[in-house]
Amino acid sequence: MRLAACGAAVLLFGAAALAESYSAGGLQIGNPWARATPKGATIGAGYLTITNKGKDTDRLVGGSAEPAERIEVHTTVVEKGVAKMRQVSALEIKPGQIIELKPGGMHVMFLGLKQPLQRGKKVKGTLVFEKAGSVDVEFTVQAAGAPGPADNQHHHHH
Numbered sequence: 001m002r003l004a005a006c007g008a009a010v011l012l013f014g015a016a017a018l019a020e021s022y023s024a025g026g027l028q029i030g031n032p033w034a035r036a037t038p039k040g041a042t043i044g045a046g047y048l049t050i051t052n053k054g055k056d057t058d059r060l061v062g063g064s065a066e067p068a069e070r071i072e073v074h075t076t077v078v079e080k081g082v083a084k085m086r087q088v089s090a091l092e093i094k095p096g097q098i099i100e101l102k103p104g105g106m107h108v109m110f111l112g113l114k115q116p117l118q119r120g121k122k123v124k125g126t127l128v129f130e131k132a133g134s135v136d137v138e139f140t141v142q143a144a145g146a147p148g149p150a151d152n153q154h155h156h157h158h
C-alpha cells in the first residue's frame with residue numbers, strides 16, 4: 001500500500017499549498033516562504049509569487065513583517081561577477097503577469113530582525129499594494145538553504 005500512502009501525502013501537501021494562497025483585488029499571492037536565519041542575523045529573505053489576474057497594473061509599494069523593523073523588496077543584479085542587491089521601491093505587476101520572488105532573484109528583505117527566523121515557524125507579514133491595498137500573509141520558514149517553498153515535499157518517504 002505504499003502508493004496509496006504516498007498519494008495521501010501528496011494530497012495533504014496540495015491542500016496545504018492551496019491554503020497558502022492569498023488574494024486581494026485582482027492579485028493572487030502564492031506560497032510566501034522565508035529562509036531560516038542563523039542566530040544573531042539581522043537580515044533575512046522571503047519569497048512568494050504574485051499573479052495579476054485583474055485588468056489593471058498594480059504595484060507592491062511596501063509592507064511589514066512581525067519580527068523585522070521593516071521590509072524592502074530587493075532585486076539581485078550581477079555586476080562584474082558579483083551579485084548585489086538593489087531596492088525596488090515599487091514592483092510593478094501588469095495584468096496577466098506572474099512575478100516570482102525566488103532565491104537568486106527578487107526577494108522580500110526582512111531588515112532589523114529582532115529574532116531569528118526559525119525553520120517550521122510562520123512569519124506574519126503585510127504587503128501593501130497601490131490598488132489592491134494591504135494583504136496579510138504568512139511566510140512559512142524553510143531551511144536556511146532551501147531552494148523553494150516545497151522543500152519538505154521530498155522528505156515524506158518512510
Ligand SMILES: [Cu+2]
Binds near residue numbers: 075085107108109
Ligand atoms: Cu535583499
